[in-house]
Amino acid sequence: MMRRLALTGLLLAPAHALAEMALNLPAPATGIARDIIALHTFVLWICFGIFLVVFGPMFYALWRHRKATGHVAATFHDNRRIEVLWTIVPIFILVSMAWPATQLILAMKNVGDSDLTIKVTGHQWQWEYEYLDDGVRFASLLATPRAEIDGGHPESAHYLLEVNRPLVVPTGKKVRLVVTSTDVIHSWWVPALGVKQDAIPGFIKEAWFRVDTPGTFRGQCAELCGIGHGFMPIVVEAMAPEQFAAWRTEQEGAAAKASLSAQAAANAVLSLDELKSRGEKVYANTCAPCHQPTGAGIPGAFPPLDGSPVVNGAMEAHLNRVFNGKPGTAMQAFGKLKILSDEDIAAVITYERNSWHNHVAAPGNIVEPADVAAFAAHQ
């Protein structure tokens, strides 16, 4: 039934649906992306020309030289002149493609004279941005609710292509990216900017872009990086330099305020229920993809938390695992990398220690933000 509906839908696809069916590269926002489109169009026309030259005669032969029409086969099987010709001519065609491509490669690789440098770090499964000039640093992760994905009914306007905090850049400035990773290979890709750069753990690679006009540009991780590969989008917001400067000041203020409120939060004493309900939300977004909503994990790939010795053992060890992660696995250093706040870490640990079959005896069942802050201070 669903298949039939889908088929009918396809046949009756109205004009607006066709308008959505993009047939070419997205609208460019940088000079490089514009040049790439021009180059692609040029190569495509060459292909189209060759297509006609090759398949014109072929289909002519298939039509006119059929046995059914009584055509008698010729016996020729060699022609030195034409064979040399169709070896030499393609070389000239290739040179006509290679020349502009080489120019563009050199332009794309020229990362010098940048106005601003941003460090992009891939983690399983979010991006972390750090403005190297002033130390503004934050994690950017998928904002689409997990329930919407698992429910199979996308509703968000930018389903899977929305983040909690976009990368903000000024227009008209040369932004240099230094790209790396802490676990597996990711790839930072925003089509409208004409940038795709693999993030290689242990190595720093460079890329650059200069956005012409303000706008929001969306992309995704392009290198298979595990189960969250389809769920680590990239959103870049380009704004005029004045607005960007204001945004930056705001960030510094916000950072100061955040540290104040973090101190306040760290001093706050939350009840078990408060921690658990907050922890449940953090767990659903951050932990459930691997450890599963049931805490059962995926045998052989991701360990269960239900009945886990770490979760049911000493609080210090549990805190250490969440704060520092487990190197060589998808378990991130959620505290050390500031992916989760102290409050969130406290909440999620408390949630884990009091859920499913885990019933850690008091007082070890509650972790307060202050405990996390104290732990962090010792690191």
Next chain:
Amino acid sequence: MTDIAATHPTQHGSHPGGLARWLTTTNHKDIGTLYLWFSLVMFLVAGALAMLIRAELFKPGLQFFQPAFFNQLTAMHGLLMIFGAIMPAFVGFANWQVPLMIGAPDMAFPRLNNWSFWLLPAAACLMLSSFFVPGGAVAAGWTMYPPLYIQGGIAYDMMIFAVHILGLSSILGAINIITTILNLRAPGMTLMKMPIFVWTWLITAYLLVAVMPVLAGAVTMLLMDRHFGTHFFDASGGGDPVMFQHLFWFFGHPEVYIMILPAFGIVSTILPTFARKPLFGYVSMVYAVASIAILSFVVWAHHMFTTGIPAGAQIFFMYTTMLIAVPTGVKVFNWVATLWRGSITFETPMLFVLAIVCLFTVGGFSGLVLSVVPVDVQLQDTYYVVAHFHYVLFAGAAMSIMGGIYYWLPKWTGHMYDERLGKLHFWLTAIAFNVTFFPMHFLGLAGMPRRIPDYAPQFADFNMMASIGAFVLGASQLLFLYTVIKCVRGGKPAGDKPWEGATTLEWTLSSPPPYHSFTEPPQIYLEAPHGHA
């Protein structure tokens, strides 16, 4: 001499029956049959995985599978198709056809031949059973990139061992094929008089011997990193994850030609038969295949343009990659010239081959687009690449296998296949293939990454189209299975030479050929290169 004959009872037609026949056989025809059935089973299994992938991607949102299982599907679909379906199928063709086409009594090393085949089911068991071990099968892509591959469970070790076994099988098979071709040709058949299919396999076999050890080495290094504390691919110990990609693609790009050169051979055999005209430019065809093979060793980093290799390397690998278009173009031009002023008919094998010439060329065009580094930066790891390699590997390799099966099945079984069913299978396959894979070009251009279990709604329409095409494509292959079984079980007698325009030696034998053929070398009367007399 009589002593030798006495100790080789199978020499005179008395061989065990039943299962023991297939387990102990050293006969190239039996082993060819085993390879072909094995690959057909793997083709259907790996195809079934593709159906599951397309079911999940039918519409946005996660409907059937969690990402962990989805990633297993994509990785295992690729590995099983490449190592289980395509490569063994071509070795099956080599086993059946090389001795028949060069007038040899059998392969050079018959017992080795038996072992080369029986290694395959062992590897297949390892690969398939890995779905049921804790953590499930390999989910890190068929390319097995570390560090992701290092994170995996026991299935990842099983896959490494399976690759070792498959590599061993390929190397032994390749050595056998090289030795057979170089030593067992009938008197008078000089290298430049060999059928073009034999030429393509000779070059393919050299590629296999050259690159399978590189893959074996690379996966062994993965195993060492996983369990023995080495850091070949781990920067924290002085290694480099990108180093694996260099090793893998040094294997991987020639591997692409391992899967396409024998397909070229099949096309170049079938096309002249149904055009009733000799292959145009035999000599330049041989040189074109050899040039492609040699160039395939110096293009590997075009799979790595976005890893951050320096501009100089990008430019070098772009130029060498573009250069491959020259010999590939020569092949296509020669095929068109072969058709020109022929006397053309459209039996099922010919339909497949004509479709290959068109669709493989489309795959060649998208390959040319991808060779241009700045464009590749946009398209690398998107559905455009998925479209590209299916145009080359399904429409090139898999469809040439199907065409070859229809072409030689009458010879192998002695029965004609059902032409009506064959044509139906062809049209369903050709149309469904394009409905499935052509939209993927647009998906890639619009920005859909490959290997994702869920996607943004703007990609929904083309994905649904691709899924519908895929379901038809998958179902059509059951018709292929039925048509093949029907032909094996019976049908109109084929006669020695059912194809009017066929010229190679196998058609001088009865259909099916005797269990031991060419025990006396045939006389080769050809003056000019094969088929030009």
